[in-house]
Amino acid sequence: MEKRVINPWTWQNERNYVQAVEVSNVQSTLYVSGQTAISADGISSDADMETQLTLALKSLEHVITEAGFECSNIVRLNIYTTATNELWPHFPIFQQWIVKHGTQQALTLLEVKSLFETLKVELEATVVK
Structure with a gap:
């Protein structure tokens, strides 16, 4: 597999994503x-945003590695x-996770009216090998 990052600007580097x-x-x-x-x-957390973001990142990492892929x-x-x-x-929690894994990904952040039950954040990914 070969990856090529396209970044016509540099400002996104501080936000830990690529164009x-x-x-x-x-x-x-x-x-x-x-x-x-x-x-x-299967119980949805009712914790604060920091806790939910941390748990969502752990879950994302678990699914990816369980499938035999790398973050x-x-x-x-x-x-x-x-x-x-x-x-x-x-957001620094997310950025530290990205740096830890050396990930360079296209990124979209969307605010939505609601998520399932009491959830505040959800992470959806595409991974290659």
Whole structure:
């Protein structure tokens, strides 16, 4: 697999994403459903945004590695949140996770009216190998 990052500007670097990712010679693609702060028993968290973001990242990492892929090969990541203003103060948690895995992904952040039950943040990814 070969990846090429397309960044016509530099400002996105401080936000830990890229403008586009071209992928060629792909062996396999993994489409990961939105990962949230739901326990292994299927119970939705009613914790604060920081806790839910941390749990969603752990869940995302778990699904990706369980499938035999690597987080460094995430090429597309969508973040859905019910409150962007609550998410921003905790965005460094996300950025540290991205740096830890050396991920360079296209990214979209969307504020939505609601998520399932009591959830505040959901992460949806496309991963290649």
